[in-house]
Amino acid sequence: xxxxxxxxxxxxxxxxxxxxxxxxxxxxxxxxxxxxxxxxxxxxxxxxxxxxxxxxxxxxxxxxxxxxxxxxxxxxxxxxxxxxxxxxxxxxxxxxxxxxxxxxxxxxxxxxxxxxxxxxxxxxxxxxxxxxxxxxxxxxxxxxxxxxxxxxxxxxxxxxxxxxxxxxxxxxxxxxxxxxxxxxxxxxxxxxxxxxxxxxxxxxxxxxxxxxxxxxxxxxxxxxxxxxxxxxxxxxxxxxxxxxxxxxxxxxxxxxxxxxxxxxxxxxxxxxxxxxxxxxxxxxxxxxxxxxxxxxxxxxxxxxxxxxxxxxxxxxxxxxxxxxxxxxxxxxxxxxxxxxxxxxxxxxxxxxxxxxxxxxxxxxxxxxxxxxxxxxxxxxxxxxxxxxxxxxxxxxxxxxxxxx
Amino acid sequence: xxxxxxxxxxxxxxxxxxxxxxxxxxxxxxxxxxxxxxxxxxxxxxxxxxxxxxxxxxxxxxxxxxxxxxxxxxxxxxxxxxxxxxxxxxxxxxxxxxxxxxxxxxxxxxxxxxxxxxxxxxxxxxxxxxxxxxxxxxxxxxxxxxxxxxxxxxxxxxxxxxxxxxxxxxxxxxxxxxxxxxxxxxxxxxxxxxxxxxxxxxxxxxxxxxxxxxxxxxxxxxxxxxxxxxxxxxxxxx
Numbered sequence: 307x308x309x310x311x312x313x314x315x316x317x318x319x320x321x322x323x324x325x326x327x328x329x330x331x332x333x334x335x336x337x338x339x340x341x342x343x344x345x346x347x348x349x350x351x352x353x354x355x356x357x358x359x360x361x362x363x364x365x366x367x368x369x370x371x372x373x374x375x376x377x378x379x380x381x382x383x384x385x386x387x388x389x390x391x392x393x394x395x396x397x398x399x400x401x402x403x404x405x406x407x408x409x410x411x412x413x414x415x416x417x418x419x420x421x422x423x424x425x426x427x428x429x430x431x432x433x434x435x436x437x438x439x440x441x442x443x444x445x446x447x448x449x450x451x452x453x454x455x456x457x458x459x460x461x462x463x464x465x466x467x468x469x470x471x472x473x474x475x476x477x478x479x480x481x482x483x484x485x486x487x488x489x490x491x492x493x494x495x496x497x498x499x500x501x502x503x504x505x506x507x508x509x510x511x512x513x514x515x516x517x518x519x520x521x522x523x524x525x526x527x528x529x530x531x532x533x534x535x536x537x538x539x540x541x542x543x544x545x546x547x548x549x550x551x552x553x554x555x556x557x558x559x560x561x562x563x564x565x566x567x568x569x570x571x572x573x574x575x576x577x578x579x580x581x582x583x584x585x586x587x588x589x590x591x592x593x594x595x596x597x598x599x600x601x602x603x604x605x606x607x608x609x610x611x612x613x614x615x616x617x618x619x620x621x622x623x624x625x626x627x628x629x630x631x632x633x634x635x636x637x638x639x640x641x642x643x644x645x646x647x648x649x650x651x652x653x654x655x656x657x658x659x660x661x662x663x664x665x666x667x668x669x670x671x672x673x674x675x676x677x678x679x680x681x682x683x684x685x686x687x688x689x690x691x692x693x694x695x696x697x698x699x700x701x702x703x704x705x706x707x708x709x710x
Numbered sequence: 711x712x713x714x715x716x717x718x719x720x721x722x723x724x725x726x727x728x729x730x731x732x733x734x735x736x737x738x739x740x741x742x743x744x745x746x747x748x749x750x751x752x753x754x755x756x757x758x759x760x761x762x763x764x765x766x767x768x769x770x771x772x773x774x775x776x777x778x779x780x781x782x783x784x785x786x787x788x789x790x791x792x793x794x795x796x797x798x799x800x801x802x803x804x805x806x807x808x809x810x811x812x813x814x815x816x817x818x819x820x821x822x823x824x825x826x827x828x829x830x831x832x833x834x835x836x837x838x839x840x841x842x843x844x845x846x847x848x849x850x851x852x853x854x855x856x857x858x859x860x861x862x863x864x865x866x867x868x869x870x871x872x873x874x875x876x877x878x879x880x881x882x883x884x885x886x887x888x889x890x891x892x893x894x895x896x897x898x899x900x901x902x903x904x905x906x907x908x909x910x911x912x913x914x915x916x917x918x919x920x921x922x923x924x925x926x927x928x929x930x931x932x933x934x935x936x937x938x939x940x941x942x943x944x945x946x947x948x
Contacts, residue, residue, distance in 0.1 A: 434896060436907045437928065455744045473744065487744055605740040634798055634861075634875070637928065638909070649798075670929035675821050680929070682875045683798065686863055690874055693823040700821045 332598045335449050335620040337566035339387045345616035346448055346561040355558035356388050358551060363511055365421050369539030372532040373417035373427055373524050374512035379555060382441035382510070385661055389445045389562045395438040395669050396510075398639045399429045407435065407640040407648050411526030414639050415509055422532050425524040437637035438668040439492055443658050446564030447490065450628065451499050452599035452606065452617040455487030461627045465591055469684045471629025472650060474643040479504060479517040480548055481608035488642060489628040492667050494652050495642040498607040500548055503555040507540060515540040515549035564622055565658030565710075572709040580706025583699055588688035592653045593625040625710060626655030634682030635666060656710045674704045761801055761867060764790055772803055772868050776860045776876035777824060780817050781807040784855045784883075792868070793889040795859060796926045797910030801867030804913060806883040807858040809850050817850045823874065826850055829857070829882040829924050829933035830917060848880060857882035857913075857924065859931065879931045882924045884916040895923065899934075906934045 336344045343352035360380040363370040375396055376382055382394045397416040401408045410416065410433045420426045429436060455473075462471045474494055475485035479501040488494030496502040504517035514521055514537040521533055540549035547553075571577050584590060600606065602618030629652065636649025643650070651667050664670070665677040681689045695703065764772075766783075769790045773781060783790075787806035795802045809817055816822065828848045850856065857879040862868040892908050899905050912923040915933065922935040 431905060434899075434905065434907055454741050456742060459744045475744070486741070600741065601739075603739070609740070634796070635928070666929070668929060670927075673820070676825055679823065679825055679875065682861060682863070686872050686875070690872060693874055697819070697821050 330601070330619065332619045332621045335446065335599075335622045336563045337446075338563040339390070339445075339566060340563070341387050342563065343561045344448065344563045346614060347557060352558065352561045355554045355561065358554040359383075359558045360388055363513060366534055369513050369533070369535035369537075371419070371421035371512040372425055372529040373420045373522050375418050375510045377511065379506070379510075383444050387445075389443075389559065390565070390658060391443045391661060392441045393664055393669065394441045395664075396441075397429065397436065398439060398637070399433045399436045400639060401433050402435050402638060402648075406645050407638060409640075412523040414641070417509075417512075417522065417524075420524065425527075425529045425532055427524050430525060435638040437639060438670070439637075440662075440664060440667060440669040442491070443565060443655070444559045445562045446622060446624070446657065447499060448560030448562065448617050449564060449599050449620055449622045450489055450624065451497075451560065451611070452604075452613045452620075453489070453597055453622075453628070454600040454604065454606070455497075457597060457600075458487050458489065458628055461594055461597075462629050465627075469591055469631070469687075471592065471627050471631050471653065472643070472647065473629055474647065476642040477501070478608045478610060481610040484608035486606070486608055489652075491641070492637075492651050493639070493641040493643055493647060494628065494630055498610065499556040499559050500552060500607075500610070503552045503559075504548060507549075507552055507555070513540055513551070514538040515552045516542045517548050517552065560617065564624075565661075567623075568660060568709045571705065574705065574709075576702045576705040577709045578706075579699075580702035580704065580709075583695065583703045584706055587691040587695070587703070589692075589703075590625075591688065592627050592629070592631060592685070593656050594627045595623055595625055597622050597624060622657075624655040624657050625659075626653045626657075628655075629653060631685070632683045633685040635668075635680060636683075637667060656707065659710045660708050674707050675700065761792070761869075764792060764803060768869060769803060769805055772860050772873070773805060773807065773858060775871070776874050777807075777858065777878075778816075780810055780813040781856070781858055781878070782810055784808040787855060787883065788885075788887040791887065791889040791913060793891070793911035793913075794862075795910045795913070795931075796861055797892065798861070800862030800864060800870075800873075802859060802862045802910075803868040804857055804859045804889075806855050806887070807878070808855055809852060814850060814852060817878070818847075820847070824876045824878055825930075826878045826880070827930045828880040829915075829931050830880075850878060850880070854880060855883050856880055857931070877931055879924070881917050882913070882915055882931060882933060886914050886916070888914045890914060890923070895925075898936075906932070 343349050360378055362377045380388045382392050383389050385392050398414040399410045399416055400414045416429055417427045459473050462473050474488045476488040476497050477483035478486050478498045486497035488497050490496040490502045504515045507513045507515055508518040516538050519538045540551040543550055599620045600613050602613055602615040604613045630647055630650035632650045638648055640648050671677045671680055678692055784806040790803055790805040792801050792803050826848045859877045860868045861875040863870040863873040890912050892911050895912050896908055908925055909928055910926050912925040914923050917933055920935050922933050924931055924933050
């Protein structure tokens with residue numbers, strides 16, 4: 307009798323403990339355009355990092371330029387809150403020799419500003435491949451960084467033949483350039499937010515750091531004579547081996563909440579019908595609605611970062627697959643992914659798309675219907691499904707998009 | 711009895727320990743080297759297969775697939791042209807068309823399956839000061855002769871049943887209305903001020919008495935002028 311009681315007790319204890327132990331139900335990632343931390347850092351630290359992200363850099367003491375695109379991160383990542391999007395575009399250019407894309411002298415990025423008129427960059431003749439690139443959202447990027455590379459591979463493997471996204475591995479600068487699945491930038495050219503921050507600090511603001519110690523050129527010509535601040539301009543410190551600003555930018559992005567839905571619009575019958583049509587038509591094959599981040603404690607970025615509880619095991623709704631596709635809009639530029647990516651672009655994550663007036667990678671499309679119709683190539687079948695919808699259904703689908 | 715009790719307790723403890731060990735394992739691992747993904751999507755087939763010239767019946771079928779009955783080939787206008795106008799490797803077709811009677815509302819519907827563009831609008835905007843206010847939507851007028859372009863898909867190009875991406879372009883149908891390969895124009899446009907970005911083959915078209923060419927910018931069809939005394943290329947098909 308006693309044995310039976312003890313056994314029952316044991317079973318009861320196990321019944322209580324085991325679900326807790328095995329309960330891995332992921333939680334929803336926090337969302338909001340509210341300038342509040344997602345919990346990765348304390349609010350005071352988040353505010354301090356946000357201020358750094360908004361800081362307007364000058365030639366001295368920070369080392370702005372000599373060639374650059376903007377004076378602060380927030381110039382391009384601000385709408386409706388710091389870290390989000392803007393209408394600002396940048397220019398990339400180069401030459402296609404019939405087989406390969408060749409970078410413009412000095413690199414494919416053509417800086418729009420310079421601290422001296424004599425070193426202003428411009429697109430040189432013979433560089434017929436040109437494109438604009440719109441500024442991307444960085445809100446929620448901490449969750450994106452925390453997605454396991456194998457999750458992205460699994461998404462690709464689950465896509466139908468002919469629509470399978472290309473997964474590329476790119477250097478993680480802070481891990482000695484070991485590679486990881488790319489997920490940031492229009493060409494998936496970065497896998498870590500520290501690498502992305504160092505790249506943007508150099509290429510958008512002209513400020514060097516330990517991970518990007520060499521100044522840019524002006525169309526390939528040295529502009530060292532115009533640079534009054536010794537490199538690296540954002541130096542390593544005991545607390546920040548990759549530079550205080552670079553690490554502060556990355557910490558800010560890691561602590562941002564994901565873009566929220568317009569919940570009132572999302573609750574309308576039209577938006578709900580549109581959501582179903584979005585899936586029915588096949589948009590969700592690439593604009594993936596649900597992705598779960600890696601569990602807390604997972605070591606990512608080739609050992610350079612460990613997923614914390616605030617970012618781990620969270621469901622995000624990016625409406626993107628963070629893979630490269632050729633949907634007929636390719637800009638002809640090659641960055642980190644090799645020549646096979648020349649006409650491919652990362653699926654645009656649609657979270658927060660309601661804040662955008664200029665659409666697609668180049669911002670050249672001004673309304674939702676035209677943006678949809680601009681898709682071709684791998685998306686041809688899906689877009690033909692869209693073409694077969696009635697006007698009412700198209701409006702519902704667009705209402706859904708406007709709720710994102 | 712005692713042994714059984716102890717075994718029960720030990721068993722329970724073991725199960726709990728295993729459960730937590732499993733959980734810890736999932737929490738503390740390193741991101742694994744990704745398994746090799748399946749082969750990437752192959753690029754669209756190159757435009758290597760020489761397709762037969764289009765017949766009027768094929769052109770009308772292609773137009774109907776893209777535009778329904780909203781347009782028809784323009785009377786007295788030049789024949790259709792084929793080429794890889796958007797540079798994706800598949801053959802496209804371009805045809806001067808007129809709006810069908812009573813179909814203007816459908817043609818100008820903001821949710822139509824085609825996009826209406828003006829080949830001169832953006833070229834003018836690029837050369838002059840930026841337009842004030844928002845860009846107005848381009849609308850089809852009853853008397854318009856428009857350039858209808860149907861982009862191709864795969865090796866069959868514009869004849870493929872899936873080829874439905876299409877455009878109606880105003881100010882893009884004047885003489886000589888000849889197609890030219892991108893490579894021919896590329897050599898020439900490097901000497902042209904404001905060198906346009908050529909992604910595909912072009913169509914030589916005079917607009918308002920000025921010679922020029924219609925080309926795909928990557929987002930729209932646009933017209934670019936040529937100096938009147940120069941004719942860049944001999945008359946050959948692309």
